[in-house]
Amino acid sequence: MATNDDAFTPVRIPAREVMPPPTISAAAQRNLSTGAGNPRMNWPPASDIEAWRRHVANVDPVREALFTTMLEGVKTPIETTHIAGVLCYDCVPEGHDAARDPVYLFVHGGAFVAGGGVFAKAVGGRAADSIGVRVVSVDYRMPPEDPFPAAPEDCVAVYQALLETIDPARLVIGGSSAGGNIAAAATLMIRDRGLPLPAGTVLLTPEVDLTESGDSFTTNAELDVILKGGLPDCNAIYAGGHDLTDPFLSPLFADYTKGFPPTLVQSGTRDLFLSNSVLIHRKLRGAGIEAELHVWEAMPHGGFLLGDVPENAEIQAEVARFIRRVTA
């Protein structure tokens, strides 16, 4: 990687108003427009632990109502359980063949500091509904109480427990946003500890670079209606004083020539994390790892919000196809 040079000439772009494009579904256009007025997220500084506790206590009930509605729409039966001592939501579709079918270990997003509980349960259930496989959604420990490496360690512990009864050739690890980071980090830990690798890894708009060095942190700032700007405070409180370039904190900087499973990477052209996605896709391929990239038109971070949006269903269809292929 080269360092930036103050002598370089910047590109100058005038102020602009950007409408939803006609090239996406009507539902996606509506969601982009609805999101257009969103303020930036207002996270506390990483140094103020008490402010974090208050922040989470304030926002959790608001979010919980939304996620409870999401959860009510889930058809797959969900068992709340502990695996290797880690809280998990085990979403097992009807007809699941425990001896043969794929199992998707899913790591929820939420900027490393949110998204446990009802959200983790609802997104696990929705993934099981749409992908049609058993999903184990991990409610990993989070800061401020439990910073790095608690989250990927929890995922590795669950994976190791699943290995007792499930062939790794049937296991896929994946996650979205912060969950994509943790899924990649857990897979690297699995590799470096000599455990058998899963059959595949799914990185949905992943925050794989906590230094946020990618170009889209500038070019898609404000344009992404979900993530208006980077999350340095969340990244710092998660890192808990560790160097942000540590490959287990920023998997973009890992050495993939030592091996990694086939990987699906997803993003959108308006995604603040578009650069994260294309950079890790290229890094994997440069190391000879089989990796496929899927980028959706005008999509912000994390998909076109909630609701029945055809493009969101397309993501799940690609993930389903990928999981079936790598576990076949």
Added chain:
Amino acid sequence: MATNDDAFTPVRIPAREVMPPPTISAAAQRNLSTGAGNPRMNWPPASDIEAWRRHVANVDPVREALFTTMLEGVKTPIETTHIAGVLCYDCVPEGHDAARDPVYLFVHGGAFVAGGGVFAKAVGGRAADSIGVRVVSVDYRMPPEDPFPAAPEDCVAVYQALLETIDPARLVIGGSSAGGNIAAAATLMIRDRGLPLPAGTVLLTPEVDLTESGDSFTTNAELDVILKGGLPDCNAIYAGGHDLTDPFLSPLFADYTKGFPPTLVQSGTRDLFLSNSVLIHRKLRGAGIEAELHVWEAMPHGGFLLGDVPENAEIQAEVARFIRRVTA
């Protein structure tokens, strides 16, 4: 496709200065910075044919000097020839096995109105150098004298002549920018006329939508240092009065459920044609066609200009791998 709605709320983005990111090679950073001051291209209106003739007569000598230097660096022997009456540059690497090796029919870019002659010869030779296969670069007819469908018809004629001695399982059609459009259109014509399909299609930052409806025509305007904005005049003079949504003019609107070869699609996150690329990738996959997407960090339209840029070499390496795979 849904239509846009005036009632939608736009995203408001303030004026900004965007530096080259530290996540790309030093050579790429230099080229982005060099390009930052480029003015918009100044094409004549499509209605003024005489202005087009003068414009081309003025710019050709300047470009020719640059492309002659490019051509001098080419190692592969190039024969200037006619195939099916169409001017071509046949670039045959040493050791090419005429009975077994892949052949890459390449369609040069240049906004449908430029890029013939020395440029077509030089890019064909460079492709042969870096990919290591025989490249037949087509110097197709262009407007204002010869608008659509002259260009794809020339490519189909060359393809059909090559079929007399070459198994289609060894043939790949590809092109860059306008050439990506023409390569896709020619492949659709080949299909619809019942000719055997090539083994693969390569669409490098392709102008597959002459209506320029994609989001990146807005979001990457000015940011792309090569193409600061769309090319409606070039598209109009090429279309010669035909409906721009005709699938042979805008292959994005074709029906791919009728079949298409495996396809490699390339773009960059700063590419004005990023939306073209992701939209056709998704459209192909939605129709069940095998298609792979490769997007480079901060790359503008057509790659990081000329010169020895590692990212440009990476594109050629992916194309080489793809051609070897689909013709294996």
